[in-house]
Amino acid sequence: MTLKWMHTSSCAVTRSLGVLGETWTILIIREALTGTTRFADFRDALGLAADVLSRRLNTLVDYGVMSKDAYQEPGSRTRFEYRLTDAGRELEIVVGALQQWGDKHLPYAAGPTIERRAGRTGRPVHVAFIDDLGYEVPHADVETIQTDVYPAE
Amino acid sequence: MTLKWMHTSSCAVTRSLGVLGETWTILIIREALTGTTRFADFRDALGLAADVLSRRLNTLVDYGVMSKDAYQEPGSRTRFEYRLTDAGRELEIVVGALQQWGDKHLPYAAGPTIERRAGRTGRPVHVAFIDDLGYEVPHADVETIQTDVYPAE
DNA sequence: CAGGCTGAGTTTGAAACTGAGACTTAGATC
DNA sequence: GATCTAAGTCTCAGTTTCAAACTCAGCCTG
Numbered sequence: 559m560t561l562k563w564m565h566t567s568s569c570a571v572t573r574s575l576g577v578l579g580e581t582w583t584i585l586i587i588r589e590a591l592t593g594t595t596r597f598a599d600f601r602d603a604l605g606l607a608a609d610v611l612s613r614r615l616n617t618l619v620d621y622g623v624m625s626k627d628a629y630q631e632p633g634s635r636t637r638f639e640y641r642l643t644d645a646g647r648e649l650e651i652v653v654g655a656l657q658q659w660g661d662k663h664l665p666y667a668a669g670p671t672i673e674r675r676a677g678r679t680g681r682p683v684h685v686a687f688i689d690d691l692g693y694e695v696p697h698a699d700v701e702t703i704q705t706d707v708y709p710a711e
Numbered sequence: 712m713t714l715k716w717m718h719t720s721s722c723a724v725t726r727s728l729g730v731l732g733e734t735w736t737i738l739i740i741r742e743a744l745t746g747t748t749r750f751a752d753f754r755d756a757l758g759l760a761a762d763v764l765s766r767r768l769n770t771l772v773d774y775g776v777m778s779k780d781a782y783q784e785p786g787s788r789t790r791f792e793y794r795l796t797d798a799g800r801e802l803e804i805v806v807g808a809l810q811q812w813g814d815k816h817l818p819y820a821a822g823p824t825i826e827r828r829a830g831r832t833g834r835p836v837h838v839a840f841i842d843d844l845g846y847e848v849p850h851a852d853v854e855t856i857q858t859d860v861y862p863a864e
Numbered sequence: 865c866a867g868g869c870t871g872a873g874t875t876t877g878a879a880a881c882t883g884a885g886a887c888t889t890a891g892a893t894c
Numbered sequence: 895g896a897t898c899t900a901a902g903t904c905t906c907a908g909t910t911t912c913a914a915a916c917t918c919a920g921c922c923t924g
Contacts, residue, residue: 569824570813571741588724592857607912635920645816655805660723663798671722677852681842689834699830704745760883788891
């Protein structure tokens with residue numbers, strides 16, 4: 559899966575997963591959010607096969623999540639850097655939600671290895687549901703309403 | 712991938728994806744959040760192969776995201792229902808974040824097919840970063856700080 | 865300028881996973 | 895006893911991943 563039909567689904571979750579749902583993709587984005595831009599750095603940090611990394615980066619570029627630009631360091635030939643676009647940077651909330659859930663429900667490591675703070679105030683931030691007035695809504699009080707049937711094909 | 716090493720990673724995102732990162736899993740959870748509990752209903756709604764659904768549901772039960780309980784309707788034999796645990800229900804924020812991102816960056820369908828509201832006030836809710844005082848922090852102001860190196864294996 | 869180094873891939877072949885349909889199982893119903 | 899249904903399991907062909915080897919282009923060294 560993770561193919562054609564997902565990109566044209568009427569369900570936004572399905573469309574997102576059509577772009578992000580392949581193995582490694584979200585880890586690549588997590589890595590990019592910490593500043594990684596080069597092919598070899600992604601490969602070394604994640605330990606995935608180069609062919610898979612190549613395909614994933616190209617898919618992300620195709621869907622506007624990352625950009626691929628040539629750059630040249632003095633004394634080196636032209637290379638490429640992969641950077642998150644604005645759309646890609648907005649995935650931080652998805653990565654943050656996954657991290658928060660893992661920290662709470664899959665406890666294992668000594669502690670969190672990624673932290674998030676507001677740049678201006680330096681205060682720690684977390685991911686939450688808020689209503690249109692800006693008040694946090696406890697997840698137990700959030701109701702999901704399906705407004706249309708999702709077609710199987 | 713999506714195997715052993717992910718479950719023991721020091722990165723919470725990786726551990727989460729070890730449970731949720733296989734194909735179909737998040738769609739199964741989206742479906743469960745709308746109230747689906749039966750094997751055949753998941754299969755019909757998602758259109759996935761029965762063997763994959765069986766494996767995914769069992770994985771989710773194994774990791775405490777869903778429970779599998781016998782129930783009996785009058786005039787029928789015992790069957791099983793799969794329900795989200797508290798941990799599973801907290802994935803609503805992950806699904807919500809994916810939906811929001813898809814709605815914004817992968818526009819396609821006539822409109823959203825899932826909506827979320829606060830049960831008590833009925834107000835529409837969305838997913839956001841908030842700081843420890845409860846104020847929303849715009850995603851552009853959120854900084855990611857990696858506090859430990861993620862080991863490749 | 866021959867040879868080596870490095871980043872960024874591509875190629876290759878074995879292993880693992882997925883999809884679709886056939887088959888199984890256990891009660892309920894005819 | 896034969897049939898129906900939900901919930902799976904089995905089988906096998908096709909796809910995807912993994913790991914290692916290989917390619918390619920420019921830079922650097924002797």
